[in-house]
Amino acid sequence: MGSTPAVVKVYRKGQRKYDLCKKLDPDSALGDAGLMQKAAENLILYSEHTWGYSSSVSEPWETLVGELEHKKSAYAINGNTEVADNLDRILAKKGEVAIRQDRPQHYRIINPHDIPLETTAKIYIEFWEYVDGLNYSLDVPIEVFDLATNEVIPHQVKRIARAYEIEIPLKVQPKEERNVGVRATGRYPNGTSQSHAHIGAEGVEDVLQPGVLREDVACVETAFYRVEFDQKRGITSIIDRKTGKNLVRQDAIYAPFSGIYEVTDIRTSPTEERRRMGRNRKSPATRRYEAHLTDIQIVESGPLFVSLQLDYSLEGTRFYKVFLKLYREINKIEAMVRIHKDSVWEPENLYVSLPFTAGDDEVKYVDKTGCILRPGIDQLPGSNMEFYLIQNGLVMEAGERQVLVAVKDTPLLTFGPLEAKPIQLCDGNNWELNRGETFAWVMNNYWETNFKVDLGGFYEFAFTLSSQEKQTTEAAMRLCEAYNEGLLAFYI
Structure with a gap:
């Protein structure tokens, strides 16, 4: 495992997706049982103990060494791809839609686990998308809300490589599904003066404030x-x-x-x-x-x-x-x-x-x-x-x-x-x-x-x-599993 940590990550992600498919679709009524069988075979063959050719250490440049390394990696990659295909089919039956122009920012979040969770989910606005007619960027004020109750949900947003990642906190029951949306508020924040010294003229906020939770590098x-x-x-x-x-x-x-x-x-x-x-x-x-x-x-x-x-x-x-x-x-x-x-x-x-x-x-x-x-x-x-x-x-x-x-x-x-x-x-x-x-x-x-x-x-x-x-101990381990597998969130 330790000699190929990058591919082991691909394998473990495939393993978790396989488990999510089983949790969402235990009878294979929504997905493709054939894909699951192919994924299982590939993931089993990757986790089998033979990791490479016998001269992998003495002659790491040898062609056969490289060939067997890539063939071994292919089991993890193909297993991950097949189970991801099956998970996509399941989520499509649960309402997932493709990214497209003028799509409303609506999302479905599913707790696939058999335990209640207080955790976070991540939803995305593509870098080219508009929100209520506004070309979205970090300076556009938005709010996340529950589509059923209109309740506003706290959020934190950051720019990533090709999108804006919005993280929201949720308390969800076992197998619960929630629909949320994102909308522009039009309310731009105003600067507020403080009655105590908390920030210098150079803009660095490094003065301790009594009575508030600390947030500094110490x-x-x-x-x-x-x-x-x-x-x-x-x-x-x-x-x-x-x-x-x-x-x-x-x-x-x-x-x-x-x-x-x-x-x-x-x-x-x-x-x-x-x-x-x-x-x-x-x-x-x-x-x-x-x-x-x-x-x-x-x-x-x-x-x-x-x-x-x-x-x-x-x-x-x-x-x-x-x-x-x-x-x-x-x-x-x-x-x-x-x-x-x-x-x-x-x-x-x-x-x-x-x-x-x-x-x-x-x-x-x-x-x-x-x-x-x-x-x-x-x-x-x-x-x-x-x-x-x-x-x-x-x-x-x-x-x-x-x-x-x-x-x-x-x-x-x-x-x-x-x-x-x-x-x-x-x-x-x-x-x-x-x-x-x-x-x-x-x-x-x-x-x-x-x-x-x-x-x-x-x-x-x-x-x-x-x-x-x-x-x-079993319940604690299920929580570890849920942390690793996370909640499912997708466009609807």
């Missing part, structure tokens, strides 16, 4: 969280305002969502250096680097959320950026980790730190295929504890609280120290590992054969963090 407060930042590390604490508990481990070595890069020099040959690692994924000679914060700034601020960009320098990358979205009135924090990775032949690993905790004596759960387990505890004797292949996320429980981390794009997690060590197999009682620091193992090329050796390129990995009163 601290951002929402209804649910207080997030504090350090100018050297990044995030230092995330305080759950309901309990006063810090969701970040006090013994965390690395800051939340920061990167850790490992590389091992080749002293023998590319394959022999890897083979000698055995079941480890590094050696005592491995060099380890942590990301160092170089800048932090607020890049978006509106009625729905505030976003910060944290820039890091990290060996092995051209850039490493964390985009943090803090919702003002919704109980979740989203993080996008964006990386421009160098291409190297040496064995390497890249991790994203997830040092979150529910409190003392916590228990961690992950969702393996078909079951939920406690790493280090609920395993067959003698089985692997070095890494775990998960489906949707990680749930931590302590007392009456749960902390959830939905892991959308990268399926490998690892727990405990990163240093090379003798391999310990599971004896069913490894609480030290279960309560160890957590990392998403987003990239690796350390196998000596059959796997892609080149990790160079641009990547984005998404995570959602939330804290809540304790539910069943």
